[in-house]
Amino acid sequence: MAEVVDVRARVLAANEEAAARLRGRFGADKALVLNLISSPGSGKTTLLEASVRALGGRLRLAGIEGDIATERDADRLRAMGIPAVQILTGGACHLDARQVGKAIDGAGFPAFDVLFIENVGNLICPTSYDLGEDFKVALLSVAEGDDKPFKYPAIFARAEVTVVTKSDLLPHVTFDLDAVRAQVAVLNPGGRMVVTSSKTGEGIGEWCALIEERLAAKRRTAR
Amino acid sequence: MAEVVDVRARVLAANEEAAARLRGRFGADKALVLNLISSPGSGKTTLLEASVRALGGRLRLAGIEGDIATERDADRLRAMGIPAVQILTGGACHLDARQVGKAIDGAGFPAFDVLFIENVGNLICPTSYDLGEDFKVALLSVAEGDDKPFKYPAIFARAEVTVVTKSDLLPHVTFDLDAVRAQVAVLNPGGRMVVTSSKTGEGIGEWCALIEERLAAKRRTAR
Numbered sequence: 001m002a003e004v005v006d007v008r009a010r011v012l013a014a015n016e017e018a019a020a021r022l023r024g025r026f027g028a029d030k031a032l033v034l035n036l037i038s039s040p041g042s043g044k045t046t047l048l049e050a051s052v053r054a055l056g057g058r059l060r061l062a063g064i065e066g067d068i069a070t071e072r073d074a075d076r077l078r079a080m081g082i083p084a085v086q087i088l089t090g091g092a093c094h095l096d097a098r099q100v101g102k103a104i105d106g107a108g109f110p111a112f113d114v115l116f117i118e119n120v121g122n123l124i125c126p127t128s129y130d131l132g133e134d135f136k137v138a139l140l141s142v143a144e145g146d147d148k149p150f151k152y153p154a155i156f157a158r159a160e161v162t163v164v165t166k167s168d169l170l171p172h173v174t175f176d177l178d179a180v181r182a183q184v185a186v187l188n189p190g191g192r193m194v195v196t197s198s199k200t201g202e203g204i205g206e207w208c209a210l211i212e213e214r215l216a217a218k219r220r221t222a223r
Numbered sequence: 224m225a226e227v228v229d230v231r232a233r234v235l236a237a238n239e240e241a242a243a244r245l246r247g248r249f250g251a252d253k254a255l256v257l258n259l260i261s262s263p264g265s266g267k268t269t270l271l272e273a274s275v276r277a278l279g280g281r282l283r284l285a286g287i288e289g290d291i292a293t294e295r296d297a298d299r300l301r302a303m304g305i306p307a308v309q310i311l312t313g314g315a316c317h318l319d320a321r322q323v324g325k326a327i328d329g330a331g332f333p334a335f336d337v338l339f340i341e342n343v344g345n346l347i348c349p350t351s352y353d354l355g356e357d358f359k360v361a362l363l364s365v366a367e368g369d370d371k372p373f374k375y376p377a378i379f380a381r382a383e384v385t386v387v388t389k390s391d392l393l394p395h396v397t398f399d400l401d402a403v404r405a406q407v408a409v410l411n412p413g414g415r416m417v418v419t420s421s422k423t424g425e426g427i428g429e430w431c432a433l434i435e436e437r438l439a440a441k442r443r444t445a446r
Binding site for chain 1: 226227230234262263264265290291292293295314316343344345346347348364366367368370371373374375376377389391392395396
């Protein structure tokens with residue numbers, strides 16, 4: 001239906017405008033913003049908890065949690081002392097830039113060095129919605145299987161960083177890390193892949209160093 | 224945007240019509256049709272492979288595989304001797320009834336007793352689209368975490384059957400089966416939950432018996 005395509009194009013254009021405004025603001029604040037996208041249950045919130053443990057003492061962190069229902073994810077971040085706003089989409093399958101702007105404009109949203117936006121658990125729809133972030137992060141748990149980048153190419157092509165999660169499960173599942181690395185390299189030649197386990201701590205240092213490098217680079221260029 | 228809501232309502236209404244036609248046809252054929260919905264990597268295709276091993280000798284099975292990209296899932300079913308059509312949605316996040324109708328009307332689509340429709344890997348969007356199925360099946364892998372029914376309530380409320388998959392990973396992950404059972408019972412008091420592992424075979428007999436019971440019941444009432 002041409003009408004559907006038309007409305008979708010207008011929705012995306014309106015989102016682009018809102019995202020551009022957010023990006024300008026994050027630039028002026030010299031704050032780094034990450035948009036985390038994955039299937040439900042890939043370990044986005046658990047990775048953020050591990051990131052808070054590693055970076056919370058050095059940087060001002062904040063979180064925006066997108067979900068269909070429940071405040072559970074924001075509660076998990078708040079329990080770690082991190083200010084977090086829960087956006088309940090009420091059925092919608094992704095966050096949009098206006099929702100993020102509203103959350104940040106809300107009373108009491110703090111100043112931050114790094115903002116983690118945890119999108120709704122969905123490997124498809126959030127891909128098209130720019131939230132003003134510095135870069136998208138795609139998460140893929142080793143339990144999900146090693147065929148996923150080619151099956152969901154858009155997000156792995158657009159995410160500057162792919163974080164493979166739950167590497168502690170590698171002995172118990174069939175998952176070829178090199179196959180995933182090769183698929184990501186085809187889809188996104190400049191992309192980076194980090195293999196992590198929030199349980200054993202594998203890769204968390206590399207992941208957090210990447211965040212600190214990107215923040216430092218943004219501060220240098222934003223002067 | 225009211226316009227978005229409006230277009231969405233018209234799209235869903237058109238889908239309902241197409242689904243009603245399909246349901247009439249499946250009823251006349253006394254064929255059972257399942258619509259399998261889950262996150263990417265929950266093990267839909269692997270459950271179908273196990274189902275084919277258990278039921279393939281007794282029943283005429285067929286598959287329709289929905290994916291953004293790749294023929295991989297249909298290839299996996301064909302490798303087991305099951306006729307399967309791959310629908311590539313080219314970015315769309317769910318199957319619709321017209322696509323299913325077209326696949327079934329395609330040259331050489333065989334007569335079947337049970338048709339498995341494996342939806343696009345997405346726990347949200349496919350929920351709203353009736354495909355003329357007898358019932359929806361929600362899959363949830365134990366690696367995804369035990370908070371998912373309340374976080375994605377629509378699908379667990381609508382699916383008559385919840386299949387917990389990858390139970391062989393239970394010793395290696397934090398997953399409270401009773402908590403999931405309780406959430407599903409709240410969302411869907413008449414629903415059924417089956418715990419399976421396509422690796423060890425746990426629950427596959429129960430799952431296949433459920434399919435055979437439902438097929439027999441449909442044949443009785445469709446006379």
